[in-house]
Amino acid sequence: MSRNLVIVESPAKAKTIEKFLGPDFHVLSSQGHIRDIEGVGKNSLGIDFNNHYAPNYVIDPSKHALIEQLRNEAKKADKVWLASDEDREGEAIAWHLKEVLNLDPKKTHRIVFHEITKSAIQEAIQHPRDIDYHLVDAQQARRVLDRIVGFELSPILWKKVTTGLSAGRVQSVAVRLIAEREREIQNFKETSQYRVLADFTGTNPADASVLRTELNHRFNTKKQALAFLETCKNANYRVEAVAKKPGSHVPAPPFTTSSLQQEAARKLKFPVSKTMRLAQSLYEAGKITYMRTDSVNLSTLAIATAKQEIIGEYGEKYHRARQYHTSSKGAQEAHEAIRPTYMNVHTAGANTDEKRLYELIWKRTIACQMADAEVETTRVEVSISGTPYLFVASGEIVTFDGFMRAYVQSSDDEAENEMQIIPAMGKHEALKAKEVTAQQVYSRPPFRYTEAALVKKLEELGIGRPSTYATIIDTIQQRKYVEHCNISGKKREYNILTLQNNKITDKQKNELYGADSQKLRPTDLGFATNDFLVNQFPTILSYDFTATEEANFDKVAEGQANWVDTVDTFYHTFHPLIEQVPAGKVASRQLGIDPASGLPVIAKITKLGPCVQLGDSDDEKPKFTSLKRGQSIYTITLEEALQLFKTALPYTLGELNGKEVVIGEGKFGPYFRYNGQFVSIPKSIDPHTITMEQVQKLLTNREQEQEPLRTFGDIQILRGRYGAYIKTKDGNFRLPKSVDVATLTENDVKKLILTPFPRKSKK
Numbered sequence: 001m002s003r004n005l006v007i008v009e010s011p012a013k014a015k016t017i018e019k020f021l022g023p024d025f026h027v028l029s030s031q032g033h034i035r036d037i038e039g040v041g042k043n044s045l046g047i048d049f050n051n052h053y054a055p056n057y058v059i060d061p062s063k064h065a066l067i068e069q070l071r072n073e074a075k076k077a078d079k080v081w082l083a084s085d086e087d088r089e090g091e092a093i094a095w096h097l098k099e100v101l102n103l104d105p106k107k108t109h110r111i112v113f114h115e116i117t118k119s120a121i122q123e124a125i126q127h128p129r130d131i132d133y134h135l136v137d138a139q140q141a142r143r144v145l146d147r148i149v150g151f152e153l154s155p156i157l158w159k160k161v162t163t164g165l166s167a168g169r170v171q172s173v174a175v176r177l178i179a180e181r182e183r184e185i186q187n188f189k190e191t192s193q194y195r196v197l198a199d200f201t202g203t204n205p206a207d208a209s210v211l212r213t214e215l216n217h218r219f220n221t222k223k224q225a226l227a228f229l230e231t232c233k234n235a236n237y238r239v240e241a242v243a244k245k246p247g248s249h250v251p252a253p254p255f256t257t258s259s260l261q262q263e264a265a266r267k268l269k270f271p272v273s274k275t276m277r278l279a280q281s282l283y284e285a286g287k288i289t290y291m292r293t294d295s296v297n298l299s300t301l302a303i304a305t306a307k308q309e310i311i312g313e314y315g316e317k318y319h320r321a322r323q324y325h326t327s328s329k330g331a332q333e334a335h336e337a338i339r340p341t342y343m344n345v346h347t348a349g350a351n352t353d354e355k356r357l358y359e360l361i362w363k364r365t366i367a368c369q370m371a372d373a374e375v376e377t378t379r380v381e382v383s384i385s386g387t388p389y390l391f392v393a394s395g396e397i398v399t400f401d402g403f404m405r406a407y408v409q410s411s412d413d414e415a416e417n418e419m420q421i422i423p424a425m426g427k428h429e430a431l432k433a434k435e436v437t438a439q440q441v442y443s444r445p446p447f448r449y450t451e452a453a454l455v456k457k458l459e460e461l462g463i464g465r466p467s468t469y470a471t472i473i474d475t476i477q478q479r480k481y482v483e484h485c486n487i488s489g490k491k492r493e494y495n496i497l498t499l500q501n502n503k504i505t506d507k508q509k510n511e512l513y514g515a516d517s518q519k520l521r522p523t524d525l526g527f528a529t530n531d532f533l534v535n536q537f538p539t540i541l542s543y544d545f546t547a548t549e550e551a552n553f554d555k556v557a558e559g560q561a562n563w564v565d566t567v568d569t570f571y572h573t574f575h576p577l578i579e580q581v582p583a584g585k586v587a588s589r590q591l592g593i594d595p596a597s598g599l600p601v602i603a604k605i606t607k608l609g610p611c612v613q614l615g616d617s618d619d620e621k622p623k624f625t626s627l628k629r630g631q632s633i634y635t636i637t638l639e640e641a642l643q644l645f646k647t648a649l650p651y652t653l654g655e656l657n658g659k660e661v662v663i664g665e666g667k668f669g670p671y672f673r674y675n676g677q678f679v680s681i682p683k684s685i686d687p688h689t690i691t692m693e694q695v696q697k698l699l700t701n702r703e704q705e706q707e708p709l710r711t712f713g714d715i716q717i718l719r720g721r722y723g724a725y726i727k728t729k730d731g732n733f734r735l736p737k738s739v740d741v742a743t744l745t746e747n748d749v750k751k752l753i754l755t756p757f758p759r760k761s762k763k
Contacts, residue, residue, distance in 0.1 A: 153533075
C-alpha cells in the first residue's frame with residue numbers, strides 16, 4: 001500500500017512526477033476541475049443572492065467514478081499531497097478536492113512547484129503549506145462575478161440583438177478594442193505626399209559605393225515635388241555633417257506568459273491558444289517551468305547554469321549575469337519566468353512544434369544572460385545648394401554581436417528595411433547625385449490587431465491575466481463576434497518623378513493596398529453587440545473599470561479585500577443598468593423601398609447571421625436572404641440587397657445531364673441538391689456565385705470518397721466522416737485509427753468485426 005497519495009491536475013503531469021518519487025508515493029490526476037457552479041436553470045443561476053452570493057457547486061457528472069477512486073485511495077494513504085498548479089485556478093482545484101473528498105486536514109498537505117524536476121518536487125515535499133484561501137476567494141470572486149454578468153446580460157442581448165448570444169465581462173471589452181480599431185480604419189481619411197529619396201556617389205569615379213538618403217521634408221503636391229526636382233538639376237551637394245556614436249542593444253527579459261504568446265505569434269506564426277497548449281505539454285513533461293506567470297525573475301540556479309552554457313558555447317566575453325524584476329501591472333504570484341528546466345538541454349519536445357517553441361524559450365533565456373550588443377550608429381547630412389532642406393542617411397554597424405549571437409527579439413512594427421552600412425565620408429566632401437526620386441506615398445490607416453498585438457494591448461490596460469488571454473481570444477471567435485480576416489486588397493495608382501542625367505521622367509504605377517490576412521476583425525454580430533453594450537453599459541464596458549476589477553481580484557488574492565464585498569460592490573453598480581434597458585430591437589438598418597413590391601428593405605442580424613429582409617414584421621410573410629461573404633449590414637446598399645433576392649437561397653442553378661441542380665441552405669450550411677443527393681458546399685465557395693463546373697467537381701470528389709478503399713468479397717472498407725470504417729451486410733463496424741488500411745488482410749478485418757471497439761462515455 002502507498003503511504004502517500006499525490007493528486008495533480010493532468011495525467012501527463014502525473015506520469016512525469018511519479019518517475020521522481022519512490023515506491024511510497026502514488027500519483028493520480030484530478031483531470032482538471034472536479035466541480036463547478038451549478039448550470040443556469042429557469043429560476044436559478046447557481047448563486048444564492050440571499051446568502052452572500054454563495055455559489056452552489058455541483059460535481060461534474062463525468063467525474064463521479066474518478067472521485068470515488070480518489071476518495072478510496074485517500075482513505076488508504078497516510079498523507080495526501082494536493083499538487084495542483086501554483087496559481088488561483090490551481091489553488092481552487094486543491095480546495096475543491098479537499099472539500100469533495102472529505103480529506104482529513106491533519107494528513108492533507110498543499111505543495112506547489114514551478115518546474116517538474118526531481119529537486120523541485122522533493123523541495124516542495126519538504127516545505128508543504130496550507131491551502132491559500134485568499135487565492136481561492138479571488139478565483140471564486142471572478143467566477144461568481146462572470147456568472148452574474150453572463151446570466152443578466154445574455155437575455156438582454158437576445159431581446160435587443162438576436163437569440164442565442166452570450167456576453168462576458170472581459171471578452172466584451174476585448175471585442176470593443178477590435179471593433180473600435182475597425183471603426184478607426186473605416187473612418188480613416190487617406191492623404192498622400194511626395195517622399196524624396198536620393199542616391200549619391202563620391203566625385204572619385206573609382207569609388208563605386210552608394211549613399212542612400214531621404215529628404216528631411218515631404219511635399220504635399222506634385223507641383224511642389226516637381227519644383228524641387230528642377231532645383232536639384234543644377235544644385236551642388238556636399239556632406240554637411242557626419243556624426244558617429246557608439247551605442248548598445250540590451251537583451252529582452254526572459255518570457256512571461258504574454259511575451260511568450262506575442263513572440264511565438266511573430267516568429268513561429270502560432271495562434272495564442274496553440275502556444276499555450278504546446279507550453280502546457282512541455283511543462284507537464286518536465287521540460288520548462290510553469291507557463292502561466294507574470295514574473296521575469298530567474299532563480300540563482302538558472303542564472304548559474306545559463307552562465308555555464310554561454311561560456312561553453314560562445315566564450316567568457318559573451319556572458320553577463322542579469323536579474324530582472326517584475327513591473328507589469330497587477331503581477332500575480334511570485335513565480336519564475338518561463339525557462340527550460342535544464343539549461344544544458346538545447347532541444348526538447350514530442351513533436352516539431354513543441355521543439356520549435358522550446359528552442360524559442362531556450363534562446364530567449366540564454367540571451368537574457370548574455371552581454372549587450374555593441375553598435376556604432378552613423379548619421380550623414382547632405383546639403384543642397386539653393387534649398388533649406390537636407391538629405392539624411394542613417395546606418396548602423398554591429399561591432400560586437402553579444403546576445404544577438406543567440407537571439408534577436410521581434411516586434412509588431414519592425415522597420416521594412418535594414419539599416420544600411422554607410423560608406424566612408426568626410427565632412428564638406430562633394431557628392432554627385434546619381435538619381436533623385438520623388439514618389440507619391442499614401443498615409444496608412446491603423447493596423448488591425450493580430451492575436452499577439454491584442455494580448456499586448458490587454459496587458460497594457462491591465463485587463464485579464466496571463467492564464468485568461470488564450471481563452472478570451474478563443475471565446476470571442478467561437479461566439480462569432482470576431483474573425484480572422486482575409487482581405488485581398490485593391491489596386492491604386494501612384495506617381496513617381498525621377499531625376500536622372502538631368503532629365504525628369506513622370507510615370508504612373510500601380511500598387512496593391514488594403515490587403516490583410518490573419519488579423520482580427522469584428523463581424524456584423526460583433527459590431528451590433530458591441531455597439532449596444534457600449535451605449536447601454538458604458539461604465540461596465542470601460543477599460544478602466546475592467547482593469548479596476550482585475551486589481552480588486554488581486555487585492556482579494558493578497559488578503560486585502562473580502563471577495564463578497566468585491567462582488568457586492570460590482571453587482572450594485574451593474575444590476576440597476578440592467579433594469580434601465582429600453583425595449584425594442586437594435587442592429588437593423590432600413591435601406592429603402594423595393595420599387596417592385598413597395599415593401600421596405602431592412603438589413604439586420606438574425607439567429608442565422610447577417611441578412612436582408614423584404615417587408616417588415618407586420619407583413620404576413622417577410623422574405624429573408626443571407627448576405628454574401630464580405631458584405632456587411634452596415635455598408636450594403638439597396639441595389640446590392642435587391643440583387644441578393646434574385647439569387648436568394650434556394651434557387652435553381654441549372655440542369656446537369658438533364659437533372660436540376662438546386663442551391664439551398666440548411667442547418668449545417670449551404671448545399672446543392674442533385675439527383676436525390678445533398679452535397680455540402682465548402683466555405684471556400686460562395687453559394688450565390690457557385691458555377692456548374694464547381695458543382696461537377698464537388699460531385700466527382702464525393703463519388704471518389706464513396707469508392708471502397710478495400711474490398712474482401714461482401715466486406716468493404718469505406719471512407720467515413722470520422723475516418724475509415726468496415727461495411728458488411730450485417731451493418732457497419734468502426735475501424736481504429738491506428739490500423740493501416742493498406743496492409744489489412746481479410747482475416748484482420750474479420751477479427752476486427754468480432755472485437756468490440758471501446759467507446760468514450762458521453763457527458
